[in-house]
Amino acid sequence: MKKYILLLLIFILITNIAYASTNNILKAKIVDTNNTSIDSTDYQLLDVVILDKPYKNKTLNIKHLIIDYSANNQHFNIGDTLLVEVSNTNGILMGTIVDTWRLDSLKKLSIIFVILLIIFGRLKGIRSLLALIFSGYIIIKLLIPYIIKGYNSILCAVICSSIIIIISFLLISGFTKKTLVSILGTIGGTISAGILSLIFTNLSNITGLAEDEAVFLAANMGLEVDFKGLYLCAVIIGTIGVIMDVSMSITSVIFEIKRKSPRIPFTDLLHSGLNVGKDVMSTMINTLILAYAGSFLPLLLIFIMSKTPFLNALNTELLAVEVIRALCGSIGLILTIPLTALIATYVAFRNTAHNNYLYN
Structure with missing residues (x-):
């Protein structure tokens, strides 16, 4: 049983390795949303808090254009985590959405898989x-x-x-x-x-x-x-x-x-x-x-x-x-x-x- 627990801990450790941000692509959590429409085009105005250094805890306002039948056809909710590309121009932070942060969900699914594999296998x-x-x-x-x-x-x-x-x-x-x-x-x-x-x-x-x-x-x-x-x-x-x-x-x-x-x-x-x-x-x-x-x-x-x-x-x-x-x-x-x-x-x-x- 000790071997089982050790291997499980090793796997959990691997799945909990921190995300290493590259360049200016950082994780950010949505704290507020506002849905709007301009000329029949849907937008979301998002307030996000950056979770990674060097801009940790900084707040950004991001306009998210929603385009049907594309990768941008996503409606975000408060609490969602995103990958945001942050630029710093004369001390003013600007951000654009790169993608949704999915690794937390994948990690949970992986842990369920491992636990069931160990229980039954x-x-x-x-x-x-x-x-x-x-x-x-x-x-x-x-x-x-x-x-x-x-x-x-x-x-x-x-x-x-x-x-x-x-x-x-x-x-x-x-x-x-x-x-x-x-x-x-x-x-x-x-x-x-x-x-x-x-x-x-x-x-x-x-x-x-x-x-x-x-x-x-x-x-x-x-x-x-x-x-x-x-x-x-x-x-x-x-x-x-x-x-x-x-x-x-x-x-x-x-x-x-x-x-x-x-x-x-x-x-x-x-x-x-x-x-x-x-x-x-x-x-x-x-x-x-x-x-x-x-x-x-x-x-x-x-x-x-x-x-x-x-x-x-x-x-x-x-x-x-x-x-x-x-x-x-x-x-x-x-x-x-x-x-x-x-x-x-x-x-x-x-x-x-x-x-x-x-x-x-």
């Missing part, structure tokens, strides 16, 4: 949390910096994905032969998805610049990277989670069947693993494709509202990249099933003569 839940934190660290501190430095995006994604897979399995399941089989199956499925996405990205003449974020990076940030490779990174990273789940499920079932029925023939055990894989596959593919479909739902609305023919819409790079991502991830998941089942069956039979072979 116990030690497994804590290990899963550590694996999640480690995965995020690898992506932010290793994958992205090396891509920015100009290294091959696909190679970086494969290496970082392999590290994430290995460490995540070791944290969650410990160092066992079941873990080793799951790692091999997951890496095999992930690499398969990456190779397929590379082939069909080239066949489809995907540039990687169809999305606004990529265009922004190229035009405004001066980032010189292989945007096609960056897109392939997203495909590889996006398939890890579901493939890990499928690989571990099949491995666990095969090892458990072999433990309960030591005399089961090799082919029967292999078929049992494949049958379980088929059941898992049907739900996981549905989950994977629906997740990708949900991510481009606003785009589908645009095409439908503009009455663009379906095949023409599907032919655009904006939709084609999502189709490639979903299908290549699904194919990688499918190929994981026979690969994992074959490796797990072989390892289970090879270790039959050893006691506790599942855990040594």
Whole structure:
């Protein structure tokens, strides 16, 4: 229990790290509001108190223009916290709203997530949390910096994905032969998805610049990277989670069947693993494709509202990249099933003569 409490305190400490203000963008709390309208244009006149240094406790008057169907379509209330860009001109402070301060809400949601994970998952839940934190660290501190430095995006994604897979399995399941089989199956499925996405990205003449974020990076940030490779990174990273789940499920079932029925023939055990894989596959593919479909739902609305023919819409790079991502991830998941089942069956039979072979 002490370990659980210590890890929980560490997480709360991380989520309570103070916001470090950059330049003149500071937090401010609304203490008074006044709604008004000029020439059919809605405004809010806000009185805010700055919460960060060097202008802490100073009061600003800010005019907030409300624009429908834009990021400015927000009505603020007393007590809301904002990010405000403050300028000092001859001792007179002026402020403009940058965004709403959301990290307090995200912190509360994160704490609820961690508490429930620990209550219902116990030690497994804590290990899963550590694996999640480690995965995020690898992506932010290793994958992205090396891509920015100009290294091959696909190679970086494969290496970082392999590290994430290995460490995540070791944290969650410990160092066992079941873990080793799951790692091999997951890496095999992930690499398969990456190779397929590379082939069909080239066949489809995907540039990687169809999305606004990529265009922004190229035009405004001066980032010189292989945007096609960056897109392939997203495909590889996006398939890890579901493939890990499928690989571990099949491995666990095969090892458990072999433990309960030591005399089961090799082919029967292999078929049992494949049958379980088929059941898992049907739900996981549905989950994977629906997740990708949900991510481009606003785009589908645009095409439908503009009455663009379906095949023409599907032919655009904006939709084609999502189709490639979903299908290549699904194919990688499918190929994981026979690969994992074959490796797990072989390892289970090879270790039959050893006691506790599942855990040594």
